[in-house]
Amino acid sequence: MNELIHIIQREYFTRVREKSFILITLLAPFFLSLILLLPIYFSQQHEDYKELSIGLIDNSGKLNESLNITEFKVNLLDGKWVDDIVSLINENNLDGVVYIESSDFSSTKVKYFSKKQPSIYLENIIRTSIRNKLLDNSLESFGIGDITKKISDTERSVFLETVKTGDAGRQFTPYHRNLCLLMGITVYLVIFLFSSQVMRGVLEEKTNKIIELIITSVSPVKFMAGKIIGVALLGLTQIIGWSIILYSIATFLENFASMSAAGQANGFLGKKIDPVEINRMLANLNTIDFNTIIPAFIFFFLGGYLLYSSIFAAIAAVLKHSDQMNQITAVITMPLILAVIVLSNTVNSPDSVLSYWFSIIPFTSPIIMMGRVIYGVPPLDFLISALLLILTVFVIIGLSGKIYKNSILHEGKNLTLTEIISLLKS
Amino acid sequence: MIEICNLLKRYKGQTALDNISFSIPKGCIFGFLGPNGAGKTTLIRIIAGLLVQDAGCVLFDEQPLNRLNRKRIGYLPEERGLYKNMKIGEQIIYLAVFKGLTKQDAEKKLRQWFDKLEIADWWNKKPDELSKGMQQKVQFIVSVIHQPDILILDEPLSGLDPINRETLGKEIVEFNQSGKTVILSTHDMNSVEQFCDEVMLINKGKLLLSGKVYETKQNKQSYIYEFQFKQNNEFFSKQCDAVNGYIISNKKGNYKVQLKNEEDVERILSNILIQKGLTSFSEIHPSMNDIFIDYVTNANQLL
Incomplete structure (x- = not known):
């Protein structure tokens, strides 16, 4: 027992002190927050258009008045075609000029001159407002004017909220979809990351012969177990670190939003952010059941990690060189990659047949069941998946331990598959 | 002290050790000789407890090998290395604890060794910062720090410069003079002449001779x-x-x-x-x- 603790301590502490580990633990939550916050930040960027001043030259004679665009003003300029559009822009201190070249029943040709490359958003506004104006004008000629206002007055927005009846009427937002994808991919990443750490460790000890020193006094299976547990603790440390940092960021944002609402905050990244947006995001996050999701995440990380790391440990014991490692890793992690692909289906229909089976099969269940848990799963599904995973983990650890024990001292040419199978039988 | 009787080991139809018997008396430096692939490493691994023989026995003070008396063995494998991401001091202590030392004991003994070999400033270094000869000294300390009764050295002096060779050679002799047994596996016949009291020679798994170096020479x-x-x-x-x-x-x-x-x-x-x-x-x-x-x-x- 003391030996096991001794092994776990080394595996854990040598890795937890590594700079790369500390950096990933600290930085990953910030990147994640940026991914969530940047869309809000960019949506605020449209405010810039209010300060634009754009001129209009109408060669077709169909408009002949200023466009009323909510975002910015477009003033009708005198004259028809101007030869020197550049000096016109410069003299009137304009940001750009909309030039309507010609217009007939079927199409209208418009050119937009500007100092800067216009954004797609700006192009859209210009196009739709000209289109609406022309539509308005022609409808007016039939006696039904101001049609766009009338349409918008009569329009009724429909908000669709999905409620799953079997699940105590829980509501789902796009945040559930994002979180499903995010958690599924994160489970994949941590399983892969820490399993390959085990693999590299085994390979290092095999290459530098330290394994020969150690297993003269400790049984190989105990040593392998110590290594796997040590790295599992490392993984848990990272996950807990991430959770704490993410929770702190969320708390900070909550405070920031309320301060911002009171007019005390100076903005984020030099721009003002609408506190309503942040509050809406936080409110959405609150609809998610983190009390279930976090334990589930830890369970599926541990299950998947134990499964794959013991396979990796056995393979590293069989391998002779590290250059063979990458190829074999790719083959072994195929089910994981397949699961990530299936995840895109799970995001949209968590209860589909495909998602169901992938969430039951132990080699893919850590990812897919994690994704389904976000939406809530029937307890029976979860139970079958979890039990099957635990059972498979025990079987695989047993087999891997056997291969590890019998091949860690192997030298010379690589073992063939039949030789490995005969190791299992021995 | 170590009795090897009718030892047999086969790998996939090949006989690595073919009915080998000899004894290693207490307190001597015993040379394992033989060409590459003769079966020396297999024999060493069986004595160190890394491999299990198919037949025959290895007796250690008339007791069969077990996990307990194996801690009385110190072992320096061939083509050895060290953990890259661990400081020298830490990794020697880590390995010494497996041999039954407490962390405190291991640290105390390690300080003594570092002082003796005048390498106290290596404690916080990583293996990459040390030359091959320096690493070999560290590996030697790993094999003797728990004061084993038997020290198995597989090519301990290969690749060393004359000065490091001299230093390590001196340590091996000193260790032996404190009454401990040393098993030296080597191709270097000069070190056999220099260090060994007794030798055995195997070829393709078969024992060709065993006995005192002096007598062997006389007989031939x-x-x-x-x-x-x-x-x-x-x-x-x-x-x-x-x-x-x-x-x-x-x-x-x-x-x-x-x-x-x-x-x-x-x-x-x-x-x-x-x-x-x-x-x-x-x-x-x-x-x-x-x-x-x-x-x-x-x-x-x-x-």
Whole structure:
């Protein structure tokens, strides 16, 4: 027992002190927050258009008045075609000029001159407002004017909220979809990351012969177990670190939003952010059941990690060189990659047949069941998946331990598959 | 102290050790000799407890090997390395704890070793910062820090410069003089002559010889003799020709001669003793190198 603790301590502490580990633990939550916050930040960027001043030259004679665009003003300029559009822009201190070249029943040709490359958003506004104006004008000629206002007055927005009846009427937002994808991919990443750490460790000890020193006094299976547990603790440390940092960021944002609402905050990244947006995001996050999701995440990380790391440990014991490692890793992690692909289906229909089976099969269940848990799963599904995973983990650890024990001292040419199978039988 | 009886080990139809028996007395430096692939590493691994034999036994103070008495073994594998991401001090302590030392004991003993070898400033270094010779010193400390009764060294001096060789060689002898047994596996016949009290020689899994180095040399008579005269001696050359002897070399009266048997020597000696000018006479015993090549070549011819 003391030996096991001794092994776990080394595996854990040598890795937890590594700079790369500390950096990933600290930085990953910030990147994640940026991914969530940047869309809000960019949506605020449209405010810039209010300060634009754009001129209009109408060669077709169909408009002949200023466009009323909510975002910015477009003033009708005198004259028809101007030869020197550049000096016109410069003299009137304009940001750009909309030039309507010609217009007939079927199409209208418009050119937009500007100092800067216009954004797609700006192009859209210009196009739709000209289109609406022309539509308005022609409808007016039939006696039904101001049609766009009338349409918008009569329009009724429909908000669709999905409620799953079997699940105590829980509501789902796009945040559930994002979180499903995010958690599924994160489970994949941590399983892969820490399993390959085990693999590299085994390979290092095999290459530098330290394994020969150690297993003269400790049984190989105990040593392998110590290594796997040590790295599992490392993984848990990272996950807990991430959770704490993410929770702190969320708390900070909550405070920031309320301060911002009171007019005390100076903005984020030099721009003002609408506190309503942040509050809406936080409110959405609150609809998610983190009390279930976090334990589930830890369970599926541990299950998947134990499964794959013991396979990796056995393979590293069989391998002779590290250059063979990458190829074999790719083959072994195929089910994981397949699961990530299936995840895109799970995001949209968590209860589909495909998602169901992938969430039951132990080699893919850590990812897919994690994704389904976000939406809530029937307890029976979860139970079958979890039990099957635990059972498979025990079987695989047993087999891997056997291969590890019998091949860690192997030298010379690589073992063939039949030789490995005969190791299992021995 | 270590008794190896009828040891048999097979790998996939190949016999790595074929019914090997010999004993290693307590307190000696015992050489394991043999060409590459002879079975030395297999034998070492069975003694160290890394492999299990198919038949036969290894007795350790008349007890079979078990996990407990294996902690009395210190082992330095061939082509060894160290953990890259651990400081030197830390990793020696880590490995020493497996051998039954407490962390505190291991640290105390390690400080003593570092002071003795004058390498105290290596404690916080990583292996990448040390040269190969320096790393080898560290690995040697790993194998002896728990003061084992038996030390197994697989090519401990290979790749070392003369100074490091001298230092490590001294440590091996010192360790042995404290009454401990050392098993030395090597291809370097000079270190066999320098260190070993006893040797055994295996080839293709079969034991060719085992015994004391001195006796082995005595038993292997070469009939090469050295005669030292004050100057060139024509009479001596004629005497050699008379018994069909072959003069290997002659350097200003120092003759090396290959004869056929002991009677020829006696005849030459009785004849030339009448003459004056012979200052010394001695029989040249074969070196361990000669014995190694001779035995292995003969064994391979018989196969």
